[in-house]
Amino acid sequence: MKIKFLDLKKQYESIKNEIDSAIFSVLDDTAFIGGKFVTSFEESFSDYLGVKHCIGVASGTDALSIAIESLELPKGSDVIVPANTFIATPEAVTRNGYNVVFCDIDPDNYTLSIDDLEKCVNEKTSAIIAVHLFGHPCKMDSILEITKKYNLKLVEDCAHATGSEYEGMKVGCFGDLAAFSFNPGKNLGAYGDAGAIVTNDSVLAQRCRLISNHGRHDKYNHIIQGRNSRLDGIQAAILSVKLNYLDACVERRIEVADYYLGKLKGISQIILPRREEWAKEAYHLFVIRAEKRDLLQRFLAEKGIETGIHYLVALPKQKAYSYLALNREFLANDFDDKLLSIPIGDQLTDSELKFICDSIKEFYSAA
């Protein structure tokens, strides 16, 4: 049985007619950058999340970077990010000239460890980026308590968590700003690079819009120096179609996760992700910690099952951050030879799920 980690082709085919006609409407209208398809998606997406403003940008990486830039944090200040995330998160800090401080992760849900977070705060700290990693929401109440206590700004990195909820509210509503990625592999994926910033603060919203469009007030007047990071019409039109299917996609992912949590429960060599009662997870990824991870991954590959690793080398150990000379121990460092992402796409069939679970069991019973 061949099981893809992510089957974009199958996903496209299931909504091909709608997608194709959305693309052709943009061609007809030549609304290639910005324009009515972008405005319409921005409105639907902010309604979906329950936030006031949405600014479409060119990628999730840009969304994070522009969000941080818009906060105008004190020069030379520290921004805290989790030690296990994609490198785009700390890049948003360092590319804007701030210092990155890695915070350890919670072993149950892989998001910011609340204990370590407070220890990371010092007089130079100006902001926190909370990453809802794998689609698991961060413990927002505790994080907001810390941002209030120390007067810190908060940006949410929602790249993995479009559709996730914390205490019944969509993630992206809690921070000063939040960044979303619509990379094709994400839960709400475009057909190329795309991203968005959301916020309830109209001053920040306006600043993000200016930064993303050359600081333009109108065609010839530039209020600040900005950059070129805008959402394309074709991507926006595709996203508007796919947004209608997002809730169904999240529900199916939760069903798949339920299945895994039930079937893989008894295996002592793996640690399953914990489900918190305050969280609704969009399950961008289903990540287990597995003994003999590399052998298991190879065994599954031989059976035709594709898996992923998020992430193979924890950020504090990356060469890009060797200049920080971090000599403290991170749980994130210890986990990176155990993490394994098994397929979770909403296109998976029940028989594929059964095959995946049976294969994992077979590996450990033979071992």
Ligand SMILES: *Cc1c(COP(=O)(O)O)cnc(C)c1O
């Ligand atoms: C994908 C991702 C990003 C960046 O998004 P792009 O759209 O690929 O630029 C940022 N943060 C995390 C955690 C991601 O997984």
